[in-house]
Amino acid sequence: MFSGISEKMPSDINPRNRNLECFTISKTNPLTINYFRSHVAIDNEKERHLENFPxxxxxxxxxxxxxxxxxxxxxxxxxxxxxxxxxxxxxxxxxxxxxxxxxxxxxxxxxxxxxxxxxxxxxxxxxxxxxxxxxxxxxxxxxxxxxxxxxxxxxxxxxxxxxxxxxxxxxxxxxxxxxxxxxxxxxxxxxxxxxxxxxxIKSPVKKFVIVFFLFVFMLIHLMTCIFLGIARYRFKIMSMMYNSTTFLKRITGRGTFANVTFLERSNLIQYLVAWFKNVQNVMLINTSDIKSASRSIINMEEQIVSIINYLVGKLLVCVIWIVMLYVFAAKWQLRTKFEEIMTELNKYMLSKQFPLELKSRIITYYEYKYQKLFFNEFVTTSLLSETLKKEIDVFLCKSLIQEISIFSQVSAKHLKHIISNLVPRIYLPGDLIIQAGTYGDCMYIIESGTVAVFSPSGKEMCHLYDNAYFGEVSLLFKKKKRSATVVAIEVSRMYELNKKEFNRCFKNKTNKKIYMSIIKLAERRLKETSVSELQMKEAKILAELKA
Structure with missing residues (x-):
């Protein structure tokens, strides 16, 4: 009925490793989902870290x-x-x-x-x-x-x-x-x-505003400080080269930042004056210096430089904004589409007055499926040829299928056929996948996630993780009901294989031996499940008699 069982009890965890929990991979880190999609993959990475790189x-x-x-x-x-x-x-x-x-x-x-x-x-x-x-x-x-x-x-x-x-x-x-x-x-x-x-902070508008003002502030601050620092360095070096008294008389009154009086003012005054001047130069919001400079022959160089800076600055600002808007639009296009879809979804749920629990489950499904980047998979794949579609399916599922024992010896031809007929499914925590006592016409293969297996009486028997499979018993025996109930514990992505394609793969001369070994394995698991269920019933009867 099931395979791939592995579960560590809390008592099995090394006390030393427990002290390092905050320094190893964490399921609560929001970036973890980008690299590891299931609890099993996270646990394996944690074990690799603690054992090999402590x-x-x-x-x-x-x-x-x-x-x-x-x-x-x-x-x-x-x-x-x-x-x-x-x-x-x-x-x-x-x-x-x-x-x-x-x-x-x-x-x-x-x-x-x-x-x-x-x-x-x-x-x-x-x-x-x-x-x-x-x-x-x-x-x-x-x-x-x-x-x-x-x-x-x-x-x-x-x-x-x-x-x-x-x-x-x-x-x-x-x-x-x-x-x-x-x-x-x-x-x-x-x-x-x-x-x-x-x-x-999730709003794209808030993010853009914060980042924009942060970097504009840092840019103007850096330009201000470098401007003042270079002026101070120049002042010190030239005062060392010439007689200090003579030099101070020569430069007094010439230019704002070479003025001795200015450099002797408080740091706040110097910073504010340089700040506003750099705001003017960087943001091009005022050109009064160009007009005032034209009234004095002494400031002719400053006039020419200001005019050149103004023209170049205007062109530069236009180019920067065009590039920024293009990059921003390209980078956030898929995320913006997702936000639009989520906005429509929230309005729909509000109009239908869905309960909070149902809203939460629907939002979880969308976020897991699209990873906050919306794309129309149906439209994208519909433009591809059948050959390319099969190649994509083989690429996405081949490594998963080869990890499963019952498919490891299947020929490449039949393996490609199985992969092309797998149907992807996503189940949320608490979703019922199969019910004990019902007839089934498909089996499931877990790509990522965790499910719990319960006996017909409701006893939790085990957990199944990545690369595990279940539900094959109903495909092997005619009129055989499901022997267990399976419920998703976390958001789980799995593939569904129907009975017709399963039989086409295994009920042939090429894979006959594999088919017989699967039947023997299924019979043994059924027997183990029956014995476990019988023991549970006997224990329950004894408990009632003692009471």
């Missing part, structure tokens, strides 16, 4: 679910802080933190967090492009070295307090290394999705 952290663990969001906010904070620190450095090698005691404490704190994070990254696995999870410590270290993250994190986290009394130019180089933290912008982009999932 000193690494699984990227789909409960820890990494929260750690990804932590890294997102940490990297954003570090980039903002490091660029600010670069811009407002007091260029004094003997006292690099003069008038910046608060920045000193904050900088040291985040430098320590960055170094600790860098070390921790060397023990966290990663997902490959082929959806395999790499947990080897050597490969994780090699990947971090090749990506450059280790070097950028290390050199950008050197505290400036360690640079006291170094040579001025050496100090410039080490201080500028703080900008290596910009390498983590790619990490921020990668961590947006898991962060939104943890914070339960």
């Amino acid at each position: 000193y690494t952290i699984h990227p789909l663990s409960k820890f990494c679910e929260y750690y990804s969001a932590y890294c997102f906010f940490l990297y954003v904070t570090l980039i903002v802080l490091k660029s600010y620190d670069f811009a407002f450095t007091r260029i004094k090698c003997e006292d690099p933190y003069s008038k910046n005691i608060g920045i000193l404490a904050t900088g040291i704190t985040f430098d320590c967090l960055a170094i600790l994070n860098m070390i921790l990254q060397c023990f966290i696995g990663y997902a490959q492009k082929d959806l395999n999870i790499e947990l080897s410590l050597q490969k994780i270290l090699l990947r971090n070295f090749l990506s450059g993250h280790i070097f950028c994190d290390l050199f950008s986290s050197i505290p400036r307090i360690a640079m006291i009394r170094t040579h001025t130019y050496t100090f410039f180089i080490l201080n500028t290394m703080q900008l290596l933290k910009l390498r983590r912008i790619t990490s921020i982009v990668r961590l947006i999705r898991p962060t939104f999932q943890l914070l339960k």
Whole structure:
């Protein structure tokens, strides 16, 4: 009646492994479903991790679910802080933190967090492009070295307090290394999705608005800080090249950012002035400087540069928006279709006044079937030739069928015929698949998921997992009723094979021996089920007599 039984009791779990639960793969991690579709696959991955790679952290663990969001906010904070620190450095090698005691404490704190994070990254696995999870410590270290993250994190986290009394130019180089933290912008982009999932931000509009304003803020902040930092560096270098008094007299009043008076103002004033000027240049929302510059011959270069920047900026902004809208539309097209379908579905359920439990089951079915990306499978496959359809079916089901014992010795010709006649089914938790005592005309093969098998009296006998099959008894014996009830425990995807195609495959000269072995196996299972049911009845009678 059934095969593929395997179930671990809680007492069988290694106590050491139980302590590592938060560091191994977790069923609650929202990214797990993208790589493993059933509890069995997750359990196998957990066993592989704990037995072979106990000193690494699984990227789909409960820890990494929260750690990804932590890294997102940490990297954003570090980039903002490091660029600010670069811009407002007091260029004094003997006292690099003069008038910046608060920045000193904050900088040291985040430098320590960055170094600790860098070390921790060397023990966290990663997902490959082929959806395999790499947990080897050597490969994780090699990947971090090749990506450059280790070097950028290390050199950008050197505290400036360690640079006291170094040579001025050496100090410039080490201080500028703080900008290596910009390498983590790619990490921020990668961590947006898991962060939104943890914070339960699902609306595409909200996601787009948050991401847009975050990166616009970071862009303008970086441009502001780099602008101020370069001006300060230029001021210090030129003051070293010339006599300080003479140089200060020469540059006083020339240009906003070369003005000594401006550089001696508070950090807030300098930042705000540079901020609004960069907003004007980046967003092209004001061109008053072009008009004012035309009134002075001294600012002729600024006038020409502003006009060129204005024209190039307008063209650049148009191109960027066109590209962004195209990429956004292409990337979210399938997801937008899914959201539209779900909106219509919710309106339909509301109009029909479905109960909450039924609504939840319907939504679960849609989310599992389409994985939040809607596509019309019928229309897509209807355009294909019959040959291509069969090739697709063979590709999708061949590995599954070959794992099942009763099909392992079937010829390739009959195997292709079976695969082409499999009907996919999806069952939700609690769905009744087959009922004991009823006649059946098909068997089922589990691709992913878990089902529970009950005896006719209602006793739970076992669980069936991936690559298991059940229901073949009703196909082998005439007028034989189902000997057990099978109910889905989790969302399960399986294939249905009807009696006609089953007989066509096995009731022939080529597969006659296989057919007879299947019958013997089914008879033995029926006998075991009958004995188990009889023992249960006897135990029940004895209990009633004792009562």
